[in-house]
Amino acid sequence: MVPDGGVRARRYLDDGRGAVVELPAGDVTVGVIRIGETVRRPHQRQSWAVASYLDHLASVGFTIDGSPASPRFLGLDAEGRDTLTFIPGDVAEAVLEPWVLTDALLESVAVLVTALHRASAGFEPVAEPFPAREIAQDPFELVTHLDVTPQNVVVRDGRAIGLVDFDLAGPSTRFTDSVNAAMHWVPLRDPVDLPASSRGLDQLARLKIFADASDWTVAERRSCARFAADRAALSWRRMRLRAESGGGWARLWQEGVGDVIERRRLWLLDRETAIVNTLLSPV
Incomplete structure (x- = not known):
């Protein structure tokens, strides 16, 4: 990886080897794969802003039980894909299994989202602004995830311990993000x-x-x-x-x-x- 000169200068260099594992496609994002301990995602117009946000979360120690609760942005790989660290754990399938629906997991999701909001406080997307929403930009209280679905939460031992897929992240409010998470969970x-x-x-x-x-x-x-x-x-x-x-x-x-x-x-x-x-x- 090239020393940091801003997220746009960051490159992830590897030997190109390692088993390729296709990860579940999201509703609109396809082509997400895992190679070793990295995740490769198609580069998108909001990728630089998301990378800057992930840098902030890493810098303030957004963790659960001492482990990173959000991916780290490593840079673009040789094929121009966003490369991020892989967070090990269980993620829900499109058809929810019984373990996804426990009250204990639901409560831990709320705790995780609240922890994200604390970690996000003070971050302002100045160097890499997020693209404007197509309709009715949300009020700016903080940058947050905005897509906390069961498929975007990593679970270990029945508890939510990480968030992935920050494609819809952007400026909004704590309550908006929290209600949106409740809507899905x-x-x-x-x-x-x-x-x-x-x-x-x-x-x-x-x-x-x-x-x-x-x-x-x-x-x-x-x-x-x-x-x-x-x-x-x-x-x-x-x-x-x-x-x-x-x-x-x-x-x-x-x-x-x-x-x-x-x-x-x-x-x-x-x-x-x-x-x-x-x-x-x-x-």
């Missing part, structure tokens, strides 16, 4: 759209576990349902715009993701009173 969606493995979950009880572990304020608990519904409306608009560019976004839209998002919005509004009462209950 509780999960917050119309039960008709839950996979078979998630049916029967007490969604409101799980939301309270997440909120308590995240130390949400009374005001945040009161606003959660309405806030999440508004974010769903914004997500629908962004997804529709991205679908026009083709690729993975278009595929998701064709598969009905817009309908799922709209059903989520309506479900949240319909359950608003029950959600608020649950989140404000003492037990």
Whole structure:
């Protein structure tokens, strides 16, 4: 690796040997592989900003149990791919297994996200700014992950210990990131759209576990349902715009993701009173 002269100067040099393991493709990012203890990802327009953010997290010691909780950016490899360190552990499949749905893991995800927010405090993307959002830029409180799905959390011994896939990272707020994580992990969606493995979950009880572990304020608990519904409306608009560019976004839209998002919005509004009462209950 070339000595640091800024993330754009960084190169990862290896001998090109080692078994290539294809890693699960994300919703829109394909071509992610593992070679030895490194992960190679296609270089994207936000890659330099993400690399700078990962440098910050490393510099402030974002760790869980003494191990790095986010990848380290090593540089571009000989094929121009982003090269990052591999975080060992378990990651959920697209169809969630029972071990992903325990209350203990849910609570540890909230703790991990809160730790990320503490580590992110003070970082400002000046040298490598993030690309602007297509619609309605979020208020800037901090840079954060914004895509804490079960497929992007590394788990060991039933606890969340790391975050990967920072493709959607950018300026936002703590509460936005936290609610977004809860949306995926509780999960917050119309039960008709839950996979078979998630049916029967007490969604409101799980939301309270997440909120308590995240130390949400009374005001945040009161606003959660309405806030999440508004974010769903914004997500629908962004997804529709991205679908026009083709690729993975278009595929998701064709598969009905817009309908799922709209059903989520309506479900949240319909359950608003029950959600608020649950989140404000003492037990």
